[in-house]
Amino acid sequence: MADILGAEVDEEGFLVDLKDWTKEIAVEMAKGDDIDLSEEHWDVINFLRDYFEEYQIAPAVRVLTKAIGKQFGKEKGNSKYLYSLFPYGPGKQGCRFAGLPKPTGCI
């Protein structure tokens, strides 16, 4: 089994146990994708973690986009902005950095 900083990940790089998550792990995962995590990345990652804590699921991209716009301003509430932060998809890549499982319905 592969691991990142000692935390076990599955074949797609998602944490097996979300309790293992640390900020350092997120930084390390991002580095693997050639991304330097900015404050804007962290806003989304923290949002995803809070959302999961409250609803026990990762949000669908449509729901995420709307909620980000509501919380951080209209100019950020679109998929173009979110994809500029997470080129492999805000759902899939964002959730992976946030230590969450792959979103339901995400291919």
Added chain:
Amino acid sequence: MLHTVNKSSFERNSLQSCLNTIDDSSVILLIEDGVISAAKNSKSFMLAELATQGRVYALQGDVEARGISSKLADNIKLVDYAGFVDLVIENGTAVSWV
């Protein structure tokens, strides 16, 4: 004897079959969806007499998971997993009504 029932009495007749079969020294432990049969004001409540005699237990974790802690009928005794083990030790033969 210890009888464990893990199905809701709305869903299956496990509890009814158990009640048809038990003797005077037996106790019943409701687990998993079986704890639904311990809810008060329910039309199918069948445990009043046994509960009064202190012979009905329900597993606390399963009761809490289904949000019915405040809706239990009178005299149902809650046990945790350690209490489950004690019941097995104290009551000899255990039968599961699945």
Added chain:
Amino acid sequence: MAIKKFMYLNRRAPYGTVYALESLEVVLIAAAFDQDVSLAFMDDGVYQLVEGQKTDGIGMKNFSKTFHALGDYDINQFFVSAESLEERGLSVDDLMPLVWEDEDDDWAEKPSIKVVPNAELTKIMSEQDVCLSF
């Protein structure tokens, strides 16, 4: 793709079997396809909506929290059988206060749960294109 009316019929209590969780997963997947989705709860299925579920003691995911997210997925029709509630000594006050925001009414919060007699459920079911049972 033509929009169809999908109803998910939930008849099992949560946690004891995997039906309730599986239904919710399918509902979330279906939500991505912009269909007209409604949920029905009858028999022990009404326990899925009971307020105050706490699963720490059984080590399972408390997926009752997920129902609160469904309004944002445009799933806001929860039909609950009045007879099933009554048989179990439950009332609408024992259920989670699920709401959705109505975009056409200045984002007013509206209740998602509607308690209906079985006769009305029958009628709602007959109006569906697809009815999936869990």
